[in-house]
Amino acid sequence: MNANFLEFEQPIAELEAKIEGLRYATGDVEVNIGEEIQRLESKCEALTKSIFAKLTPWQISQLARHPLRPYTLDYIKRIFTDFEELHGDRAFADDAAIVGGIGRLDGQSVMVIGHQKGRDTKEKIKRNFGMPKPEGYRKAKRLMTMAERFKMPVLTFIDTPGAYPGIDAEERGQSEAIAHNLFVMANLKVPIICTVIGEGGSGGALAIGVGDCVNMLQYATYSVISPEGCASILWKSSERAADAASAMGITSDRLLEMELVDQVINEPLGGAHRDVDAMAGSIKASLLSALTEVGALSADHLIARRTEKINSFGRFKDIA
């Protein structure tokens, strides 16, 4: 079993291992190795397609947290030029679970902010598994208001299990930090384009997720609570996470249908991690098209449009 493959990806992993094996096979000249490899590769592609054509919401949640899934910094270095990372909230600390900085998108100056997870154990700890503390949200807020002063669009990348539920985070006002970001983003006079690249985990995600365009990668998820959390509260067992994942409608297709996200960005066959460059290319294209859509609006128009969008969230019956 290959740890870098999820359970439902294992048949693909096995086939790929076979192909790799053949590539290095020598001696046996009776079979045409080239042909055999080609045959297996097309078989592998067909298999991947068939597996990915019918993923369950729970499998998609696992893909969104795939150990090889590209993170914010992986995209930043492929999408932007001259990126300069900026650190700290100017009050308490620098939170490595949120990264931010200035750079250029096809020449245009932009502010980039995103959650950041770690790849190896050491980095995972440094990044607190992508779970920000109040200082992370306050850094994000500082960068957003700075972007407003320099008239730079704000581009955010969302990928977090949620805001950190810890003693120190509570002591420093986790709720207040998140709430104030929502308050500021509602009235920021520059375009905000949000892209959910992995896990959109609740308030911790939304704290950098209020925007003029909210786009989402095909296999990303966005939910009010993690499937495990929801299952343990409503089903009294985290084992029922798969049921909760289906019930809550956390996948990109359903959220698009409910008009909670504006656009779904398709992923390469087998998921973003199978071709990071291609994925980054698609994200870049979607950012550029979003900026063409809202980049030219006056500040008043932009905020009126954003307000209308935010006010449209919610479904109820009005019996008046």
Add this chain to the structure above:
Amino acid sequence: MSWLDKLVPASITRSDKKRESIPEGLWVKCEQCDTVLFKAELERNWDVCPKCAHHMRMGARDRLTRFLDPEPQVEIGGEVEPVDILKFRDSKKYKDRITQTQKQVQETDALVVMRGALNGLPLVAAAFEFRFMGGSMGSVVGERFVRGVERAIEERIPFICFTASGGARMQEGLFSLMQMAKTSAALTRLSKAGLPYIVILTDPTTGGVSASLAMLGDIQIAEPNALIGFAGPRVIQDTVRETLPEGFQRSEFLLEHGVVDMIVDRRNMQTKVGNLLSILMARPASQPNAS
């Protein structure tokens, strides 16, 4: 067990377990100090235990009708009612849960909003009903809150909110998360209009409500000993795997950490809020009950 306990036969030992078989209606037992209280007297005392000052949870409508001047009291957003958009089902269908809760609590959702006045000063006041699915915020709560704020802006009067909520309503999926953005955006407009927003945090206020509308007050008030935080204590305990400090996430802890401006006893709330608002609105000092 002390030697004295051993002497007393089991049949006459006093049980330490809380007895809950007090007859419904006339008498209520304080969950903090166990004193048995005459219900009418407790109500006169704003549901605060006269013995230990424990603040019991209070229904939203009861709170608003008593807090505001008797006239005028006009409800806002009552026409908005919940729907089961996701066809959500756990052990029970969300649809059935709504109907059942409505019947039991006699409210249509977890927020009541009223246009009223306090000592003659007009305002819009909202209150969360914790008995309605833990005061959880879904589409209806968000919409009623926004309609209340819009009304305040329209009339150029203050907005206040009594919070009591476990957070966002999971049964409405991402729609409920988006209510955090929606309510906060409305408060941005209130703030831009130069109108005051006062939050009164009551027990308990956590999760999505805490991380949005509950922390955006110009003035943040908390009732004594209310549980207020982003994550619930159990979640934190499971994450950090250490004992939580004494008084963690209680009002007094929040005051110490700079999250709230003041802790106010419920029995003084009208006077306090009235005074704060009249100063912020540059009105002469109010005279309660003046004709």
